[in-house]
Amino acid sequence: DAGVIQSPRHEVTEMGQEVTLRCKPISGHNSLFWYRQTMMRGLELLIYFNNNVPIDDSGMPEDRFSAKMPNASFSTLKIQPSEPRDSAVYFCASSLGSGLKYFGPGTRLLVL
Amino acid sequence: AQSVTQPDIHITVSEGASLELRCNYSYGATPYLFWYVQSPGQGLQLLLKYFSGDTLVQGIKGFEAEFKRSQSSFNLRKPSVHWSDAAEYFCAVEVGDKLIFGTGTRLQVFP
Numbered sequence: 001d002a003g004v005i006q007s008p009r010h011e012v013t014e015m016g017q018e019v020t021l022r023c024k025p026i027s028g029h030n031s032l033f034w035y036r037q038t039m040m041r042g043l044e045l046l047i048y049f050n051n052n053v054p055i056d057d058s059g060m061p062e063d064r065f066s067a068k069m070p071n072a073s074f075s076t077l078k079i080q081p082s083e084p085r086d087s088a089v090y091f092c093a094s095s096l097g098s099g100l101k102y103f104g105p106g107t108r109l110l111v112l
Numbered sequence: 113a114q115s116v117t118q119p120d121i122h123i124t125v126s127e128g129a130s131l132e133l134r135c136n137y138s139y140g141a142t143p144y145l146f147w148y149v150q151s152p153g154q155g156l157q158l159l160l161k162y163f164s165g166d167t168l169v170q171g172i173k174g175f176e177a178e179f180k181r182s183q184s185s186f187n188l189r190k191p192s193v194h195w196s197d198a199a200e201y202f203c204a205v206e207v208g209d210k211l212i213f214g215t216g217t218r219l220q221v222f223p
Contacts, residue, residue: 031209033210033211042213042214042215042216043202043213043216045210045211045212048209048210050209055209056210091155091156093156093211095209097209098206098208098209100158100161101158101211102158103148103155103156103157104155105154105155106154106155
């Protein structure tokens, strides 16, 4: 079975550029989570969706960050404009309701 | 507020030695608790989980964890560590639909 798929796996960009991270959850899962991992702050929940609807976005750092889930099989996390402090590993996870959460391999973002 | 504390940032053990990684949680209700492992450059893999029932739970790769309500702890153990266990380990508590993670413990294994 395919797990959670994230793309790209690595992204290097310059400050001010727009960055779009993509996630395909496990088929049949109806909850999707975006996490960010940094040395300073560890693993933080940014936002999560249930049945494609954003439920809690209190972890989104600021207006430069936005996330969408247009359908059950696709979500994006966008940063516009990007800043060096956004450099981190971004993980997507999915679950069936409040069941076990399965994590993707992550996207390593470096903003120069 | 709900939180998870992993007091050990870095632990070094010799291969074959026993291991215990500490985890303390703060949560008002009966917690759902998890341990995840992250190998370098990889995602998070679920090692084991506690929802209810038997307080000693078995996981993959020979790991186990014991839930102690009186101590608000969920420590991870392994009787004999292998070099391939070198990784970062995260304890987490589920709050509603969300996972709250600890800061992680990096395990280094010497031959």
